[in-house]
Amino acid sequence: MRLHSKASKVMLPLPLGEGQGEGASHSAVHFPHPNPFQKEDGTAQNVARLTWLLVLSLAIWSAQVRADDLAQLKAALEQPLLAPAQPLKEMRAFIEPRIIKMPQVTDRAQWEFCICPIGSKA
Amino acid sequence: MGILYLPDRLEGLMPVAMNVNGHAPEGKAVNYKQLRSINLAKRGMLVLNLEWFGMGQLRTPGFSHYRMNQLDLCGASGLAPFYLAMQRGLDIALALAHADSKRVVVSGLSGGGWQTVVISSLDERVTLANPVAGYGSFRTNILFDDMGDSEQAPSDMGLVADYTHLTALRAPRPTLLTYNAGDDCCFKSGHTLEPLLQTARPVFALYGAEDKLRSHVNHVPGTHNYEQENREKFYAFLGDFFYPGDKDFVRAEIPSESELKTAEELGVPLPADNLDFHRLADNLASQLPREHALPTDKAAAESWQRLKREQLLAVLKVPTYEAVSLAEKTGRSGALQVTSRLFEIGGDWTVPALDITSHAEPGQKTALVIGDAGRAALVGQIDALVQGGYRVVAFDPLLWGESKVKAQDPDYLYPLFVASIGERPLGIQAAQLAAIARWARENESVEQVKIVAWGPRASMAALVATAVEPTAIIGSELFESFSSLKELIEQDKTVESLPELFAFGLLAEFDIRQIVALAAPRPVIFKKPNDRARRELAPLEAWYGLFGVSFKPAN
Numbered sequence: 193m194r195l196h197s198k199a200s201k202v203m204l205p206l207p208l209g210e211g212q213g214e215g216a217s218h219s220a221v222h223f224p225h226p227n228p229f230q231k232e233d234g235t236a237q238n239v240a241r242l243t244w245l246l247v248l249s250l251a252i253w254s255a256q257v258r259a260d261d262l263a264q265l266k267a268a269l270e271q272p273l274l275a276p277a278q279p280l281k282e283m284r285a286f287i288e289p290r291i292i293k294m295p296q297v298t299d300r301a302q303w304e305f306c307i308c309p310i311g312s313k314a
Numbered sequence: 315m316g317i318l319y320l321p322d323r324l325e326g327l328m329p330v331a332m333n334v335n336g337h338a339p340e341g342k343a344v345n346y347k348q349l350r351s352i353n354l355a356k357r358g359m360l361v362l363n364l365e366w367f368g369m370g371q372l373r374t375p376g377f378s379h380y381r382m383n384q385l386d387l388c389g390a391s392g393l394a395p396f397y398l399a400m401q402r403g404l405d406i407a408l409a410l411a412h413a414d415s416k417r418v419v420v421s422g423l424s425g426g427g428w429q430t431v432v433i434s435s436l437d438e439r440v441t442l443a444n445p446v447a448g449y450g451s452f453r454t455n456i457l458f459d460d461m462g463d464s465e466q467a468p469s470d471m472g473l474v475a476d477y478t479h480l481t482a483l484r485a486p487r488p489t490l491l492t493y494n495a496g497d498d499c500c501f502k503s504g505h506t507l508e509p510l511l512q513t514a515r516p517v518f519a520l521y522g523a524e525d526k527l528r529s530h531v532n533h534v535p536g537t538h539n540y541e542q543e544n545r546e547k548f549y550a551f552l553g554d555f556f557y558p559g560d561k562d563f564v565r566a567e568i569p570s571e572s573e574l575k576t577a578e579e580l581g582v583p584l585p586a587d588n589l590d591f592h593r594l595a596d597n598l599a600s601q602l603p604r605e606h607a608l609p610t611d612k613a614a615a616e617s618w619q620r621l622k623r624e625q626l627l628a629v630l631k632v633p634t635y636e637a638v639s640l641a642e643k644t645g646r647s648g649a650l651q652v653t654s655r656l657f658e659i660g661g662d663w664t665v666p667a668l669d670i671t672s673h674a675e676p677g678q679k680t681a682l683v684i685g686d687a688g689r690a691a692l693v694g695q696i697d698a699l700v701q702g703g704y705r706v707v708a709f710d711p712l713l714w715g716e717s718k719v720k721a722q723d724p725d726y727l728y729p730l731f732v733a734s735i736g737e738r739p740l741g742i743q744a745a746q747l748a749a750i751a752r753w754a755r756e757n758e759s760v761e762q763v764k765i766v767a768w769g770p771r772a773s774m775a776a777l778v779a780t781a782v783e784p785t786a787i788i789g790s791e792l793f794e795s796f797s798s799l800k801e802l803i804e805q806d807k808t809v810e811s812l813p814e815l816f817a818f819g820l821l822a823e824f825d826i827r828q829i830v831a832l833a834a835p836r837p838v839i840f841k842k843p844n845d846r847a848r849r850e851l852a853p854l855e856a857w858y859g860l861f862g863v864s865f866k867p868a869n
Binding site for chain 1: 721
């Protein structure tokens with residue numbers, strides 16, 4: 193976008209009652225000329241104003257886009273990926289096979305041999 | 315401390331009873347325990363009503379059971395004080411005149427039931443036991459949300475024994491297992507009792523003592539209780555084995571309500587400098603880690619790193635995992651390309667991840683992003699990294715964010731249970747990070763993988779992963795990290811908020827400074843460090859200098 197386009201081609205909305213002095217006057221009443229395009233320095237001011245307006249619009253648009261991006265990123269990050277209760281199921285599945293088993297013994301001597309380390313480690 | 319109840323008449327050898335209590339805040343003054351103690355004394359027994367840590371007069375923050383893990387961190391068993399207190403109670407009771415060492419009973423409700431099975435299975439002086447609604451097998455505990463406090467799942471206990479073993483260890487000594495049908499706390503009879511009986515019965519049978527293992531299910535009131543019906547079953551059991559053939563032995567409750575005393579009346583003076591879990595840990599921590607000095611020349615430093623890296627792997631039992639990316643779905647999220655992945659890790663864990671970039675390109679510098687509160691809480695941080703040109707792989711390792719374990723029991727009990735079966739949650743988390751870093755390097759041709767972590771838990775896992783994976787991880791950035799493990803004790807933290815950080819023996823061998831030293835010369839950056847961090851980590855500037863790098867971890 194060109195920021196230095198001709199001011200006359202840019203139709204800025206003017207406050208009600210202003211701009212009546214543009215071109216030939218059809219009124220006998222002389223209004224102070226409020227049109228900023230009337231003077232050379234006024235044109236420059238208007239370009240600056242326009243520039244700021246565009247920059248502001250761009251900033252607002254950009255901020256809106258960023259806010260939308262962040263909102264979409266947030267939504268993506270919050271989106272569940274795991275099945276319901278999967279961490280609990282995996283935790284139980286991890287622990288259960290690691291639980292120490294009871295020794296398979298058939299007589300007292302075997303049992304006392306197997307359990308001996310429990311007492312010593314306690 | 316405890317209260318001794320003695321019969322009016324002391325003569326001959328008299329049975330000894332040690333009454334232990336559970337989580338009743340009134341401690342030794344709770345009515346049902348006083349009534350039991352008075353009743354046993356009236357039957358001619360010497361009775362020690364023991365106070366329990368965290369209850370009654372010992373109901374102080376320093377004795378909170380979740381603080382026993384502060385001792386674990388120091389490499390001293392947090393469980394040991396529990397055991398030693400009971401052992402000492404027996405010493406005292408059996409040293410009394412008239413104590414009959416052949417008739418020694420321990421009984422208690424809930425945590426008292428847990429205490430009963432622990433001391434009575436391992437200390438052969440206990441000849442009769444009646445644990446009441448205090449424990450279950452590891453399997454039923456995990457399946458029915460009956461995990462209990464720290465002491466019920468102590469580190470590494472499961473490497474040696476389950477509670478099924480402890481029950482069987484009672485053989486051939488008389489043992490009554492009491493559970494409540496409608497228990498409103500834990501260990502309902504329906505799922506708890508039978509697995510214990512099934513495993514213990516064959517062992518009692520080896521001794522020809524089938525009749526000495528008995529059980530009782532309470533239906534009135536059926537809640538978590540050791541009220542009159544349960545007590546009368548206990549008295550009857552005592553009668554059978556301690557007073558066989560005694561027709562005068564009273565099996566019904568002897569009304570004693572009028573003799574109940576207030577907690578103040580039962581108060582026992584305590585020394586002003588009485589220690590507790592926290593103070594013990596504080597004392598121990600001041601001397602740790604045992605070998606804190608770092609070598610001062612490069613050759614020794616490299617040798618130290620090799621040795622200590624192996625030691626860290628061993629202390630945290632860090633597994634070696636492979637990460638496989640599954641269920642990939644790629645789409646756009648605004649200006650970003652987002653790929654969701656499920657990392658299958660080690661065949662045990664599924665780690666959910668989002669792979670985010672603004673411009674996908676091979677070999678793009680990559681940040682693995684984790685946080686205590688999960689990936690969903692890191693929107694701004696992730697966005698900033700992406701805007702900085704990073705490809706971000708944001709994921710939730712074990713226990714955090716979407717990977718948090720949600721059940722009836724609090725989530726922090728699961729890491730305790732993992733530690734109880736001999737694993738270390740912090741080691742698993744670090745292994746998951748390292749596996750994903752290797753995946754990025756090997757499958758995505760990424761040369762530079764760094765970890766960015768938010769929160770003390772994530773920071774610790776990131777630090778450990780950086781220390782043990784020198785190839786795939788080029789460094790880490792830690793936000794809100796501790797700078798010393800001693801801060802866990804100084805700030806009186808517990809497993810409720812930081813469960814995986816209380817890894818058994820970690821502080822005995824390493825503080826954070828030593829773990830950072832393992833990562834050098836790769837940078838570990840402590841973001842927004844406080845004065846403590848600058849002080850703790852200042853010596854590492856010289857350490858990095860040994861590797862030819864000018865770097866301060868906490869600048």
